[in-house]
Amino acid sequence: MRLIDTHLHLIYPDRLSYPWLANAPAINKPWSVEAYWAEAKPLGIEGALHMEVDVAEADIEGETGFVLGLPGIVGAIAACRPEHPDFPQQLERLLALGEGRIKGLRRILHEVPDEISQPALFSDNLKRLAEHGLTFDLCLRADQLHLGLDLARRVPEVTFVLDHCGNPPISGAGLDPWRAELKSLAALPNLRAKISGIVNHCDAGWNAETLRPYVEHVIACFGWDRIVWGSDHPVVTLTGSLTSWVEAIRQIVGAESPENQAKLFHANAERIYRLA
Template sequence: MIPIIDTHLHLIYPDRFAYPWLSGAPALNRPWSIEDYLAEARPLGIEAALHMEVDVDERHSAAESRFVTELDGIVGAIAGCRPESPDFERQLDDLADITGLRGLRRVLHQAPNTLSQTPHFVENIRRLAAHDLSFDLCVRHDQLPIGQALVDSCPEVSFVLDHCGAQDITVGNLSPWREHITELARRPNLNAKISGIIAYAGKDWTLEAIRPYVEHVMESFGWDRIVWGSDHPVVTLGGSLTDWVGATREIVRGASLDEQAKLFNVNAKRIYRL
């Protein structure tokens, strides 16, 4: 069983941090600890995880990443940030000092389309390169052209497209998502994360229904520019961590062992400098 580095783990500690969005997500609005995650993850071959910020209250962004990087099984963190903020330079300096920080993310799929398109936002994202930090791109399928514009404006920054860029896509309706992914993959500074699919496919998803999404991203980006993520616990909206690991392993079963290793751990080590 090829070992997995999970590049997209969310942990929720409501006794420590504030997550304003959870009040509107009752299925997820409870503690999700590292201990509970590892109990399911380790038997599945998940040996380590990169923590992805949980759109925590802006005041807690640095504290969240400092806390999780001290937890068992966590090999790095992606911190939340606000590149639209006038004091982003100060925020970036503070975050960059965190041991184990590997990148930043600003959730865009619930933000106005114009947020990431201002010269100020672009200039601040370009600052990540000097700190050797990547940027996880979290956009809806209809926002992929906006994501493309940001990637094009920051050629020196390494980006990772979260969740196959497939938020809110109805399973079976591949266009125009498919064409956008093909075009996005032409950007050499953009990688793609195989994650999040079943959370947006509903409880009745099937392997054959999600397969075209996963395979198209893999074919477009190639085996050297993809990583795997659980999106736990958001994944539980459509199944379980066990379901998602099993589905992914089945989809790539026909690939070579070297190709599978690239998806599950080798690329993560390189892209996130683990």
């Protein structure tokens, strides 16, 4: 079963600035596309969407333009600043870089005050994505999921993709209250869920059974037509590896029909991010 990775981070410190990496020493080094494909291709990954890596604001357009020229990158989800009045101009500049290969935008919300996404300016700016067919990825802590719910309600014309299953605290509080909040999010028809980025919430020594109740709850809430898969590489290496994550997710859904597995691993990504 071939895979499309909807959440690949590439890090090139010689070209771009990543201020947050100073607080993440384990991955504060180059992560090249060549090194990624050396591990990814034998696992059946055939294409990858680059997910913005929270570069310094001045490097947003530089990052987007650069990654679109790298091998195997089928599109980019670019960083943006919808809280700024000049967002419409930023959006036009980003779209000009991609010639149809900008598939969505993301503003990381778990590293900024909750108030950033609440003003009308933020949601009004996001409404502009609809006319271009762009998605908006939601990156929130588990205790912030209400912010995503509010934002998706205010901008029903845009498709939102919840990153990392809503970041359940697997090694902490566990399933609750994350489980009920995820169900509330899934009730909104313009929300999708990305099964990614959960192994870094696990203690060392996790396995497929550690992750199974979280993955299965996401699938039960969103259904097989509203989920995509992503690696979250290289963040996945904090407690595992790209290989161990791919092996685990294949094991978790291995009893499902080939049609459902195809939806998770590539077909939904092709449709939601307009790759086909």
